[in-house]
Amino acid sequence: MEALMNQVHGTVAPGYETVLEKFAAVEPGAQLAAYVGGRQVVDLWSGEGVGGDSLTGLYSSTKAAAYLVVALLVREGALDLDRAVSAYWPEFAAAGKSAITLRELISHRSGLVNVDGGFTVAELADDELVAGRMAAQRPLWRPGTAYGYGGFVIGAMLGEVVRRVTGRSIQRLFEERVRSPYELDLYLGLPQELEPRFLQVLPWIATPEQEAAFQAYAPGPDSVAGMGYNLNATPPFNPLDFPNHRVVRAGGQASAGGVGSARGLAGMYQAILDGLLDPGTVAEFATIHSTGGDLVGGPGVSYALGFQAKGLEYRCLSAYAFGHSGSAGSDGFADPRRGIAYGYTRRRAAFGYQAPENQRLAAAIAEAAARA
Known part of the structure; x- marks a missing residue:
């Protein structure tokens, strides 16, 4: 255990030592945070220049923050999932989209x-x-x-729908209602003064054979997947x-422009729980x-309302788990039945x-939680 701690920094609660071992086997430059039953049980990081409070690009893990704002407005009755998007945003009705509902939009069925x-x-x-x-x-296919x-x-x-209803951006509402009250290191719009904590995401390393295989299956630019x-x-x-x-980080683009840490991701899901x-x-x-086959991402990803259906992706979780991953490898989720909140980033x-x-990290946390 001592040798592992020479490579990995942070702490795990008693009973979660297996998580530390699994994390030590990950390529350095990662962060992992988790809560179980409302208590933080994992707070780990590794790699040169990476700290527990380092910030990096979250890619599509950002979407969970946007969906959370929508969910708050649905809870309060400001948005109706089964109302037409054009009822909130009249210009959206163009090109045959007048009947698309907010539910169809957020579940990627538009x-x-x-x-x-x-x-x-x-x-x-x-x-x-x-x-x-x-x-x-x-639309590229018949909605629904x-x-x-x-x-x-x-x-x-979604941000335009939110703006038409509330007069404020999704970024501002996230800041006011989620990030600031819960003091989360997760930003839809990174302040300039926090830029020194930001670590640019580095390109992946692949063998020539891996890269050739990847390119062989790359979609054409004008295909549905290529457009996606x-x-x-x-x-x-x-x-x-x-x-x-910087222009992306500063604006906090609500699809993939968020910046944060594993602590921030796990903390957001814990706030939901x-x-x-x-x-x-x-x-x-x-x-x-x-579920059944994403026309852009392929057959492996299923969606709830915006959030990915994590109970299908990670079999160690309950059917009620939800969250969202990002292209560079970040991920976050909440499992309400098991009381787990999870956040992971990679540089x-x-x-x-x-x-x-x-998969391995989530399973190790779920197994340790079941033993506790």
């Missing part, structure tokens, strides 16, 4: 994953600009008949470099809505956008 021609980085950083262009876009992940645009569209990842943009777009741009959302709203947003992007160690 047919909207990007616009023809894509977006530049500077355009994607501006949620209002993205929303304006998405309002004019025709299939689902496809709107990886870079869903936050902007903004590969149809000019100039060419690098998804993994997205939060490394502590009562930020009532049990009925948690159950609604954790109910599986889209170096995981090859192929997925970090398989999350």
